[in-house]
Amino acid sequence: MTEQIDIHKPIIQKAAKGNAKAQKQLYELYAKAMFNICYRMMNNLYDAEDMLQEVFIDAFNRLESFRFESTFGAWIKRITINKCINELKRKKVALELKEEITPDAISDDYEDTEYTQLSVNHIKHAMALLPDGYRVIFSLYMLEGYDHQEISEIMNITVSTSKSQLARAKKKLIEVLKAGSMQYNLN
Amino acid sequence: MTDRLKDFIENNADGFNDLEVPKESWDKIATRLGHSKKSNSVKIRYISIIAAACIAGIAVFMVVFNNTEQPTSQLAEVPEIVEAEAYYTSQINVKREQVYQLAGGFPELKEEMEIDLAELDTIMVQLKKDLNDNVSNEEVIEAMIQNYRMKLMILEDIKSFLEEKNEKPKNTKSYEL
Missing domain, CATH: 1.10.10.10 (Winged helix-like DNA-binding domain superfamily/Winged helix DNA-binding domain)
Structure with missing residues (x-):
């Protein structure tokens, strides 16, 4: 897979090494968008905030494995969606309604x-x-x-x-x- | 056929993304990443160094400008400091033991704590020397008490951090990306 050009690459690379300032910069760039996704998925603000924290903690812990094969935005968005779906499943929320397809x-x-x-x-x-x-x-x-x-x-x-x-x-x-x-x- | 609903949502995307992130969210993340505790530790170290420099400055000033010969006093002859030393040393030992028990998985934090405490020990040695020189004893005793309190504060701070960390299980989930 080809490497995607990401304008935030220098910040991402610093953040991957644990640089607190770079991590905060990335958070400021993407937190609002991810928070809105979390809210749509979880349907309440309290869970959305919890998910947002889990997403960024997880993203920063795994950032060294990010290979720029997609944009950082797409990568963290996918983490956000997966985190929320896992949490909904953990709460035993019915995600697939078993209705007859006509x-x-x-x-x-x-x-x-x-x-x-x-x-x-x-x-x-x-x-x-x-x-x-x-x-x-x-x-x-x-x-x-x-x-x-x-x-x-x-x-x-x-x-x-x-x-x-x-x-x-x-x-x-x-x-x-x-x-x-x-x-x-x-x- | 066009999808009016989808078109409407796409054309008004901003309206669907207008929720603001709670202000304290980053602080919570930074704490869990260990950033805020580290910066606190650095701040404490910085304050200790400044405190040491100030005390050394006062001591030098007093030695240079106070030429009158004064009787020497020994540490054991200052009852309030003997009492304070016994009290704080016992408190510090208890806290240090508690931190050691919690810090098994955080060797770097333990090392950083030892550096901070060692710096305060160095300052304390100088303070005891100043006390024995009988130079500005009131200020020196106050600085010694502050030194003990700072040690306790560092240990308490690290203990709370470790307790919080040890309560939370590590996230081991993986994602298919």
Whole structure:
């Protein structure tokens, strides 16, 4: 694999040797992005902060093994996702909902959003109300930019399960958004 | 067909990443990485060196400008320092023993602690000499007490750090990247 050009390479190399200042610089560069991922995965601030600490401790302890085959951002993002999924599994959170996969379950629901008022806050609120398995797949695909092949590897599920879970997650989210907008109209 | 929801999220990515990291998070990470304790130790060493320099300066000043011959006094003749020495030495020995028991897995920390304590011992030797010279005894006794307190503070600081470390199991999970 070819080496990726990383503009923070000198900082990463110093941090790998245990340099406290360089480690803090890396933290300042990536903590906010990783904290937001942790929050989406864990669905509460307390667990998100715990995960953030675990991620950076682990990343700094293993930084010497980082070979610049990906960007540091992609590397630490993958550590973050894996840490959160491991923690959710440890807490026995159901990440794969064992529902029968029917063709209509993975049909396009996209047109359903046509008459739905979209706003960042409403979507974030609706995401928080999704079952854990749906929320995790939705976040990985819609916000973290992973495709179904990558999600299947991360979560140890099949590609078709990833697709069907995403479709169901979207459908559920749109239902919540619609219910929310009805509520707003009534109020 | 376009995915309106996905497009909306992509176009408003900043809004989905607006949570700020709690301010104390880095401090917790730095403590677990051992950074803050190390810097504390360095700070203590720095303070000890400055304290030693000040005391030596006072002693030299007093010797040079105080030409009147004074009767010599022995350490054993100053009851408050004898009492304080007995008390602090016993406290320090207890704490040092506790730290030794906890420091099995941290030889570098143990070594650093020994260096700090040795520096304070060197200062104490000089202070005892100053006391015997009967030069500015009040300040010298105060400096001796401070020396003992600093030793106790170093030991207490290291003990708390080791207790915290020993409580937490090492993370051995690996990732497939």
